[in-house]
Amino acid sequence: MMRLCAVWLCLGCLLLVPSRSDAQIDDTTWGITGGVSPQWSMPGTVLADLFNATTLDVKGPEFRVGVIRGTTNGGEWGVSLIHKRLSKESEFEIEGTNDTLTVVADDAEMLGLEVHKFFPFARPGRVQIGVNLGGGIAQLRGFVSGVQIGTTSTNFALPFPEAFVVAGSEIDWIPIGRAELGVATLIGERLKIRVSGGFNMPGYQIISLSFSYLLGQDR
């Protein structure tokens, strides 16, 4: 919650930065970017095989911060640090050799790096409509509870990567990526606010909010 407030505070501060109404940054320049997805999720069994799971119900918020290179009216590419937190309601089942391990997220997260690029394909006024594509890698971190239910229940506190050991593998890193449809609007000449939604692998998100702020000189 505090991180969400911090993001909004940053956005508010950026809106207060004065800029000439006719200024433009047409040369490619560096900038910063950040964003938040209130909830990304991996529902059902669609991606279960990827994790040797029988069922998946994983969800949580995502936060992003990074650097970009782009122009006011064009697209941009960048590299961002991605933090996906697993909510405590996240649960999945791993089919072992002898029994099923029900894994519940206690304090689990994915932390990774992603290269992304926003391709605007339509520019009605100060609005850009486009797709945001990205790919990278994330490390599984934190702890989960693995529960074996029988006549006696057994509960193992496990590092997140070890949750998959009963299926014969330990997963430390997973590929991440995104393919989103987004709408961005220019606020002033440096700030773009973008609302997007789509695939946020592993999973999807209904809505994601992000901003980009270019640091170059006005013309």
Next chain:
Amino acid sequence: MHTKARRTLASSFLGLALVTAAACSPGTLPGSPSAVTVGGGAARYNGTITTRRVAGNYSILEGAQALSLSLIIRGTNQIQGRIDSGGGGSLTGTITGNLASGTFQATLLITTPAQQGGASTACEGRGDVTGTLAGLNLVLNAPSVSYANCPGLITSSQGQAVAVSPIPGSSPNRANVVISIIGGASVARGTCPGGISGFPFTVEIAETNGINVTLDPTFVAEERRGGGTSTSTLDMPFTDLPGGTRRTYDVCSLSAGTYQAFITGTDGGGNRIRTASPVVTFN
């Protein structure tokens, strides 16, 4: 004057030397040996163990053999032993009293070399063992040891040993995996996760010799309820036990009875590791 002063000084040194010589007389030197005492948290015993074949078409060495046993008390009444002689083994159980005066009941996991039809096998046996501890002396008796990988073989073992050190023996090339129950092996009724009434307890698996262990992907939980025994082979969610570390897991049984876990693995030196938890009793 000078001569008199020298004589006085020499007399003083002579007197001082006599006093210090008496203080360092034999029997009062700091390094003089003292008797081995037992009664702390650990002891090392040396003695003999005699194993007899009770049943099974196997040949084993039945004479008296050397026994080297290290015992450690963990928690209030849990006892863990490591047998370094012969094929090696472990015993895990509970003690009544202490190492100087007490009795123990434990599960013995022992490896016995055996031959059948010209082929040699390291038979992995399991049995109940009882023992008495009196002063420096230890006597143990395992009337029936059966071997899962040598069908039909049953042996009995009796051993006698004397404490030779309060320090457990070292085995620098072999991991020592100890399973204990945090809070004791006698568990009172409490609350299981979800608020259900049951018997919750925590099992700790520790490696105490600084050698990495790869645990087998399954372990065995044996439960006894109402006169019946059920054995479950469960997946082991973690297989790495780095040297000097410990892992825990929580267990909760909904009904009264007993619980015992058997864990196996291989250490960094390629040695087979077999160990059991104490029998957990639900009161």
